[in-house]
Amino acid sequence: MLKRAQSAVPAIPALSMARAQSLAEQAANAIVAGISAGALRPGERIIETELASLLNMSRVPLREALKILEAQGILESFPHRGTRVATFDDVRVNQICLARIALERLALVDAASICKRDPAVLARLDQIIIDMERSAERLEWIEVSKADLSFHREICRLSGNAIVATLWEALARHVFIVFGHEIRDERDAKIMGPQHRRLRDLLAKGDVEKLQREIENHILRLRRQRPDAVRASR
Structure with a gap:
């Protein structure tokens, strides 16, 4: 995942999301850019420590980003399986x-x-x-x-x-x-x-x-x- 996730980081501006000012929103955009580019694949587990390091941010805004994307149905969280990329079939x-x-x-x-x-x-x-x-x-x-x-x-x-x-x-x-x-x-x-x-x-x-x-x-x-x-x- 680490290697693929790295390709998502430069694409943060690609979404050009309105009002994306907070670190959490920027992290959410980076994750979405990674999914769109195929760097993060359906069912792939999101590892917080790796993403936090790649995005050069603490895990606090990253966790907020994960909650945002989970609420939107882009990520899914399962007991004992962690947070994973949802399937876009x-x-x-x-x-x-x-x-x-x-x-x-x-x-x-x-x-x-x-x-x-x-x-x-x-x-x-x-x-x-x-x-x-x-x-x-x-x-x-x-x-x-x-x-x-x-x-x-x-x-x-x-x-x-x-x-x-x-x-x-x-x-x-x-x-x-x-x-x-x-x-x-x-x-x-x-x-x-x-x-x-x-x-x-x-x-x-x-x-x-x-x-x-x-x-x-x-x-x-x-x-x-x-x-x-x-x-x-x-």
């Missing part, structure tokens, strides 16, 4: 995607109205897409995933719906792990920018009906390329 990934679709559909209704009324608010989305495309050209998938997460977080923020934004944020770490598990290659890189630009343009037009359809296709695109993954949710 097809059933669970499908559940995460469906929950995300429900939340983002709600956010898009208000966000579309605001963007149509004031196109200037789209500037942040435009910059995120530019950053995403640059990272995709270099096949830097951690940075692409970071930008992808930021794009959808910004939509929730633009909606002004604090409840949706809070619920989406609680799901964000799960989404980042899903990004890491999805197969991404050079072909996929070429469509990352256009996909998100289409969502951006529909927001600018305030076309809620098309947005509602597009967001589902966008989130489930890679899942639908795997019929076995879709069947797992039934």
Whole structure:
């Protein structure tokens, strides 16, 4: 575990989690980055002493981080077995995607109205897409995933719906792990920018009906390329 965990440490900023200021939140982000990258595998035991040393922090904030991730279902604790990485199988990934679709559909209704009324608010989305495309050209998938997460977080923020934004944020770490598990290659890189630009343009037009359809296709695109993954949710 020690060798694999080391690869997770440099990826702490990859999540770009909102309000991640405390040591506990930073540690939680590092663990999630490790899971997303495959450095920490499903069922693998979390050894506090090793992680505390790698993250250069005391075990107090690390234990708080473990509690945060356990509460979110990313880690699991068992008597006499310690804390382990939860399994992200097809059933669970499908559940995460469906929950995300429900939340983002709600956010898009208000966000579309605001963007149509004031196109200037789209500037942040435009910059995120530019950053995403640059990272995709270099096949830097951690940075692409970071930008992808930021794009959808910004939509929730633009909606002004604090409840949706809070619920989406609680799901964000799960989404980042899903990004890491999805197969991404050079072909996929070429469509990352256009996909998100289409969502951006529909927001600018305030076309809620098309947005509602597009967001589902966008989130489930890679899942639908795997019929076995879709069947797992039934």
